[in-house]
Amino acid sequence: MAMDVVDYEIFGDDMQYVEIELDPGEAAIGEAGAMMLMQDGIEMDTVFGDGSQQQQGGIFNKLLGAGKRLVSGESLFTTVFHNESRSKRRVAFAAPYPGKIIPVQLSEIGGTLICQKDSFLCAARGVSLGLAFQRRMGVGLFGGEGFIMQRLDGDGLVFVHAGGTLMSRDLQPGEVLRVDTGCVVAFQPSVDFDIQYIGKLKSALFSGEGLFFATLRGPGRIWVQSLPFSRLANRILASAPRAGGRQVGEGSILGSLGGLLDGDND
Amino acid sequence: MATTIDARLHGGGSPATGEPAELTIVGSHIEVRAAGQVHTIQFDEIRVREVGLNRAGIELSWDAPEGTRALQVLDAAAVHSLRDNAAFVSLPQFSVLRIQQKRHAFGRSVGWTLLGALVFLPVLALLLFLWQSERIAHAAAERISLTDEVALGDRAFKQMRDSLELEDGGPAFDAAQSLGERLTRGSKYHYRIHVARSDVVNAFALPGGIIVINAGLIDATHRPEELAGVLAHEIQHVERRHSLVAMIKNMGLRGLWLLVTGDVGGGVFGSAVLELTSLNFSRDAEAEADARGFATLVAVGIDPSGMPDFFHTLARQDGASPPPFLSTHPASAEREQKLRMSIKELGQRRFQALDYGSWPPK
Numbered sequence: 001m002a003m004d005v006v007d008y009e010i011f012g013d014d015m016q017y018v019e020i021e022l023d024p025g026e027a028a029i030g031e032a033g034a035m036m037l038m039q040d041g042i043e044m045d046t047v048f049g050d051g052s053q054q055q056q057g058g059i060f061n062k063l064l065g066a067g068k069r070l071v072s073g074e075s076l077f078t079t080v081f082h083n084e085s086r087s088k089r090r091v092a093f094a095a096p097y098p099g100k101i102i103p104v105q106l107s108e109i110g111g112t113l114i115c116q117k118d119s120f121l122c123a124a125r126g127v128s129l130g131l132a133f134q135r136r137m138g139v140g141l142f143g144g145e146g147f148i149m150q151r152l153d154g155d156g157l158v159f160v161h162a163g164g165t166l167m168s169r170d171l172q173p174g175e176v177l178r179v180d181t182g183c184v185v186a187f188q189p190s191v192d193f194d195i196q197y198i199g200k201l202k203s204a205l206f207s208g209e210g211l212f213f214a215t216l217r218g219p220g221r222i223w224v225q226s227l228p229f230s231r232l233a234n235r236i237l238a239s240a241p242r243a244g245g246r247q248v249g250e251g252s253i254l255g256s257l258g259g260l261l262d263g264d265n266d
Numbered sequence: 267m268a269t270t271i272d273a274r275l276h277g278g279g280s281p282a283t284g285e286p287a288e289l290t291i292v293g294s295h296i297e298v299r300a301a302g303q304v305h306t307i308q309f310d311e312i313r314v315r316e317v318g319l320n321r322a323g324i325e326l327s328w329d330a331p332e333g334t335r336a337l338q339v340l341d342a343a344a345v346h347s348l349r350d351n352a353a354f355v356s357l358p359q360f361s362v363l364r365i366q367q368k369r370h371a372f373g374r375s376v377g378w379t380l381l382g383a384l385v386f387l388p389v390l391a392l393l394l395f396l397w398q399s400e401r402i403a404h405a406a407a408e409r410i411s412l413t414d415e416v417a418l419g420d421r422a423f424k425q426m427r428d429s430l431e432l433e434d435g436g437p438a439f440d441a442a443q444s445l446g447e448r449l450t451r452g453s454k455y456h457y458r459i460h461v462a463r464s465d466v467v468n469a470f471a472l473p474g475g476i477i478v479i480n481a482g483l484i485d486a487t488h489r490p491e492e493l494a495g496v497l498a499h500e501i502q503h504v505e506r507r508h509s510l511v512a513m514i515k516n517m518g519l520r521g522l523w524l525l526v527t528g529d530v531g532g533g534v535f536g537s538a539v540l541e542l543t544s545l546n547f548s549r550d551a552e553a554e555a556d557a558r559g560f561a562t563l564v565a566v567g568i569d570p571s572g573m574p575d576f577f578h579t580l581a582r583q584d585g586a587s588p589p590p591f592l593s594t595h596p597a598s599a600e601r602e603q604k605l606r607m608s609i610k611e612l613g614q615r616r617f618q619a620l621d622y623g624s625w626p627p628k
Contacts, residue, residue, distance in 0.1 A: 108283055109283045109284075110274050110283070110284060110286070110340075114319055132319050133320075134319065134320070135320045135374060136320065136321070136370075136374060137374065137377040137378060137381060138377075149319070170282030170283070171282070172276075172277055172282070172333070172334065173276055173277040173327055173333075173334045173335065173336035174327070174334055174336075188283060188284075189318055189319060189323075189340055190274060190276060190284060190317065190318075190325075190336075190338045190340065192317055192318075193319065218276070218336075219276030219277055219282070219284060219336045219338070220276065220282070220283060220284065221282055221283045
């Protein structure tokens, strides 16, 4: 199925959304719940599965596709937004937490992108969402991405979202980058994703980096994030007094007494 | 005519993300066509490596004047046709790769088997325990000495004591004491019978001889024989170590549940399962306590009809209690029926009525 070529624009700094312009008859698929706004003339259609094979495929295929999405932590349904009007129309998808949205042209990287589960935001119609199952146990257990990653196939544009700042980097054949586990967002399938023992027992115990690094070995393009959402969530929870966290005042030498005085006792 | 294999060429002058290429194997060299150019590489210059998320692909790399080039064959069909190529398969680099792949596949299957066993064994142990819990708990209970049993019961009682309001004194307490003495004569346990201030019709026994009867239960009895029946029943729970077995069962279940789920609290589902499986004593234990309690009453000369009479009172209150499959307590009516049968079997035997003044004692 031919991919729809779409124009897009990304707005915002750390809490972004992407606006996609659809020509008459074009369509985009979005993760359920990601739609932020759409113009008149865009029709929304919720399909079971990933929406890539709308015309074909029996019930079994649909169930399989939906099951895959469930395993990778996505919703069972995807929503297709198609432009039924006679002129260009826009639809916007918003990121669910602070981070960056990156556009990836699949045709440019050979048609496949492997990415963190749950990182898919939206794509041109025709992109299929699948599972990349990690069979290597060490990588699955200690690589920070688990055993299940997402696989996006097609030759259109996809938008992937992850927390913090996203960096893309091109690795030459044999070039190795060591990355903190959990920070790998996406990579071209030509990249070798592996783990490496941190090296010294002292570092493993006290450096705070854990026992393993994730290693990415070229050739190919990779995307790395600065702040996995779980880390941010941990920090927020740890300093949320209501959740049992410790309140660290903003430089108040009075400590908890300061809390009484400044009236900020939530 | 040699077959062409779809691949992707990286490094050197190619874009970082690679470019589509076609690989042909000709005699003693390979030809790579990409972006209108043909690269010819001799077999002995090629290094071979497994690539891809699950190492299913093959990478051929070589050093070119413009830098290291890497040709990746990732598509399953393409990998297949490469592995089918006789000239390529005979390369020494390929046999090294094949050994490597075999070793990795072996390691992977060992790892997965171990992981599976790690997850599966506790589940198996839990199922086994659920299936044979009675036997396992009995076997464990037999290994516990009398002193340990008493200490265990004391400790459990100490924990409960804060939530209990004991009423050790007064006519109800005295009556329970004297009935208890009569029923436990000659036992190896030293019994301590307490009365708790609570309206709930309930009584329970802890390991080692502690029996707690709620005042509400005593109020619900119509004559001293009924209280004697309840006491005889609870005493048999102690004598037969039912409380100890129930405690062991509960602890074993909790321990195994922890192993399986890794969750101390057991979660909502876990605690629900535990509640269901450890509701008081098993049906068998209750039936046994009924039968032996009945025999004790007869032996010490107390009219055993108090026992089924009290169950009759209970059966009328049973409306709000869970159905029998949920409570391991057989329904009161069922138990009453059984006891009435036993009385019939006794024949015409007469018992002297117990006299504790006005009943229920206030």
